[in-house]
Amino acid sequence: MVLRVGILGTGRMAHDFATGLDALDDAVVHAVGSRSLESAQRFAAEFDAPEAHEGYDALAANPDVDLVYIATPHSAHAHLALMCLDRGKPVLCEKPFAINEDETRAVLERSHERRLFVAEALWSRHLPSYTKLRELLAEEVIGRPQLMIAGGAFMPPYDPDYYLFDAALGGGVLLDAGVYLVSVASMVFGSPQAIKAVGSIGEYGVDEHDAIVFEHANGGIAMLYVSLRAQQLPDLTLFGDRGKIYLHGPVFAPARLTLSVYGRDDVEIDLPFEGNGYHYQVADAARRIAAGLIESEVMPHAETLSIIRTMDEVRRQIGLTYPMED
Numbered sequence: 001m002v003l004r005v006g007i008l009g010t011g012r013m014a015h016d017f018a019t020g021l022d023a024l025d026d027a028v029v030h031a032v033g034s035r036s037l038e039s040a041q042r043f044a045a046e047f048d049a050p051e052a053h054e055g056y057d058a059l060a061a062n063p064d065v066d067l068v069y070i071a072t073p074h075s076a077h078a079h080l081a082l083m084c085l086d087r088g089k090p091v092l093c094e095k096p097f098a099i100n101e102d103e104t105r106a107v108l109e110r111s112h113e114r115r116l117f118v119a120e121a122l123w124s125r126h127l128p129s130y131t132k133l134r135e136l137l138a139e140e141v142i143g144r145p146q147l148m149i150a151g152g153a154f155m156p157p158y159d160p161d162y163y164l165f166d167a168a169l170g171g172g173v174l175l176d177a178g179v180y181l182v183s184v185a186s187m188v189f190g191s192p193q194a195i196k197a198v199g200s201i202g203e204y205g206v207d208e209h210d211a212i213v214f215e216h217a218n219g220g221i222a223m224l225y226v227s228l229r230a231q232q233l234p235d236l237t238l239f240g241d242r243g244k245i246y247l248h249g250p251v252f253a254p255a256r257l258t259l260s261v262y263g264r265d266d267v268e269i270d271l272p273f274e275g276n277g278y279h280y281q282v283a284d285a286a287r288r289i290a291a292g293l294i295e296s297e298v299m300p301h302a303e304t305l306s307i308i309r310t311m312d313e314v315r316r317q318i319g320l321t322y323p324m325e326d
Contacts, residue, residue, distance in 0.1 A: 003286045004030035006059045006089075008080055009071035010043040013094055017069055017121075018047045020278025027282050030066075033059030056080055060087040067285060069121065070094055073163045074170030075324060078103035081118065085110045090117035090289050092281065095183075096175040096311070097304050099322055104308045108301045117289045119281070119296045120304045122183055126280035128271040129254040130187075133238075133245065137188065141261065142240030144218070145188050150181045150251060151225035152234020158204075164228070165204040168323050172206030174199070174311055177234070178226040180252045182307055182314075184236060185214055185222035191306045193217045199318030202228075207320050214310075253277055 005027055007014050018029045029049040034040035037054035044052035053059040060068060060083050068084045070077055070093040078098040084091050085107070097120040098104040111118035124130060137145065154177070156164060163169040164176055185192070192214035199210035209229050214222040226234075233249035243261035247254045259267045273280070281299075288296050295301045315321065 001026065001290075003027040003282070003289075004064055004066045005282065006031040006033065006062060006065035006068045007043075007071060008033050008056050008059060008068060008084075010034045010039045011071060014043065014069075014071035015046075016276060017071060017278050018043075018049075020276045021282060023275035023279040024283060027279070027286060030064060031059050031062050057083060057087075060084045060089055065089060067092060067117075067282075067289065069282075073166075074099060074175055075168060075322070078107050081107045082110055085114050085116050085118065088114070088116065090285070092119055092121045092285055094121045096120075096170070096179050097308060099170050099175075100325065101305065101309045101312050104305055108305060111294050111301070115294055117285060117294050117296075118301070119285060119288075119299050121281055122179070122299050123278050123281045124180060124252045124254075125183070125187070125298050126284055127253065127273050127277050129247065129257055129273075130184075132257065132269065132271055133247065134187070136245060136259065141243065141259065142238070142245055143242030145220055145238055145240050147220070147239040148185055148188060148222040148224075148236065149239075150184060150222070150234070150236035151227075151232070152177065152249065152251060153225075153227035153230040153232040155228060155231055165206060167205040170322055171204070172208070172320060173226050173228050174207050174210055174314060174320070177252075178210060178212070178224070178314075179307065179311065180234070181222075181224040181226060181236075182212075182310055184251070185224065186303055186307050186310070188238060189214070189216040189218065189220040189222060191216075192222070192310060195310065195313050195317070197314040197317040199314075199320070200229075201318070201320055207315070207318055210314065210318060212314055 031051035040052035194215040235249035
């Protein structure tokens with residue numbers, strides 16, 4: 001059976017996602033929805049999708065769509081996910097899953113009520129490098145994880161229409177890029193029991209510069225940074241009591257890790273991924289949907305909720321609220 005995917009949005013993430021589906025034989029872009037019919041038609045023509053819709057509701061109502069991928073700005077994620085679920089559609093929602101915990105909880109509760117699959121499209125979790133990282137941790141190759149140091153920085157040119165600089169769209173560096181780091185810390189250590197954060201809100205009303213420390217119940221500590229004011233390829237080092245793992249950048253799409261067990265030679269492990277890597281999450285979603293499941297073990301609902309709750313606390317400490325939260 002071929003999974004027919006509908007895409008909400010026609011921006012960069014939507015293009016990357018649609019491009020990634022080329023690596024799958026059993027999933028295709030069937031439809032695209034946009035606020036502009038012209039934009040939807042251009043996108044559909046580029047990816048050979050048979051249907052283009054003006055408006056998001058029209059795509060959600062399309063009976064030939066088996067799964068909806070939400071690739072709109074952050075502020076629309078929860079509303080559109082709820083709309084799709086109410087139309088009977090399983091959902092992959094681009095990160096961040098929603099603006100805050102309340103929105104996230106509403107979507108997850110609707111997923112359970114409707115018995116429909118929903119997952120945060122944190123695509124990096126499905127890549128071979130992160131699969132290998134989880135295997136190494138399960139095998140306790142570096143012993144018990146003690147410390148994580150991770151971060152990155154990039155400086156996009158200012159554009160008033162770019163979502164990163166627009167508070168009304170849920171912009172800022174934490175929800176867009178910092179979510180990757182928070183997610184890895186969660187995957188390794190679980191939810192933090194203590195959070196310390198500092199950050200700078202720029203002239204556009206969004207966070208541009210954050211540093212975060214998590215303390216976890218098992219004694220693990222995660223030290224994270226993310227910034228729009230410098231340049232640094234995002235990478236990650238995880239230290240255990242018997243060794244360390246270095247995840248080569250970029251941390252959101254790594255293809256190599258270095259394993260260092262104390263007293264032994266370092267081991268370089270190449271973990272290339274097919275295509276651009278976006279298809280792994282779709283293959284995972286297809287398996288869960290076929291099995292009648294409503295969530296993924298790779299990105300479970302409880303962890304999505306915990307991650308957004310953690311970022312809510314970071315935002316509280318740095319003084320960042322969004323207009324829709326007032």
